[in-house]
Amino acid sequence: MSFSPLIQDLIEAFRCLPGVGPKTAQRMAFHLLERDRDGAEHLSQALVAAAEKVGHCSRCRTLSEAELCEICSDTRRDVDKLCVLESPVDMLAVEQTGGFNGGYFVLMGHLSPIDGIGPDDLGLDKLFERLESSQISELILATNPTVEGEATAHFIAEQIKHLDIKVTRIAHGVPVGGELEYVDGGTLAHALAGRRALN
């Protein structure tokens, strides 16, 4: 026995979501059909609208349906600092710290030769063009602290050596609230090497 075709198709369609297996997909489908058809219609419309209209900000490459995203069109931001990130959610994370008021450039990924992702796929030509043509004094490389993120950061730093721009990388170290006992060796080594004077 299987459910009717439209129900089966809906269960199958939910499988495209990250972390959703067969049981969860089934639970989602029946939840919507039994209890929340309005929610299903709303989700359907939101999906098609976003999939059709959301593109990339022409300046920082983040996801946005507008030509310029909210931050790129904000004239009160510092124009001399630029922060390079891997994804739009990283941008939200940095914004939420409240400690940065410059511009962003979102790579939408990281260098990964195995997956065939090279500098062109990350819009690096656009980034270098922007660095050459504007008065940016500091470039903050805030890619993820993973092997690929580090490689991407080093590649970018290498490529713009000839420009008179200060290039910085976010600090590695022990997370706030963490315990030394549970911090991995690599992180602790970075934390020691990057120690700062207190007085």
Place this chain on the structure above:
Amino acid sequence: MSFSPLIQDLIEAFRCLPGVGPKTAQRMAFHLLERDRDGAEHLSQALVAAAEKVGHCSRCRTLSEAELCEICSDTRRDVDKLCVLESPVDMLAVEQTGGFNGGYFVLMGHLSPIDGIGPDDLGLDKLFERLESSQISELILATNPTVEGEATAHFIAEQIKHLDIKVTRIAHGVPVGGELEYVDGGTLAHALAGRRALN
């Protein structure tokens, strides 16, 4: 800072799914926008098709877009046994045991005076009509072993006392593969009371 309106709306729309909080909704939205727009379009179409066309089987009340569901339209099923369940997924679970070849009646819920769910909402009039007009000899009450499920089963049994139909309830007992040590007292008491001769 927030994401652009269409992205925010999509994140919000995902919240209608069971077990999806703000972070998961965000991850789902970005996964689809960054990596799987075809999946998003497919999910959108599947949602609207299912929400518009899936109704209830006119005979057993399970969810189906056809007038009669797959099982109700199957002429090879036993017509003298009827199994009452709370939901379509329970029907799948019973079918998968392979141990039942009769018909089903799906209540799509259970009696719950607090939520205002009474006999009419569960289609009990339809069930009683079917019991009176057909040659059903056994009615198996397979509602969930919860307080509401038990109450619903007892209510149904009480209402059809006057009919010449054998009414049974699925057995309570220790689950196969379980350990007595971890079985709750109520279940163990049921398992003892319902003990069966081995020889």
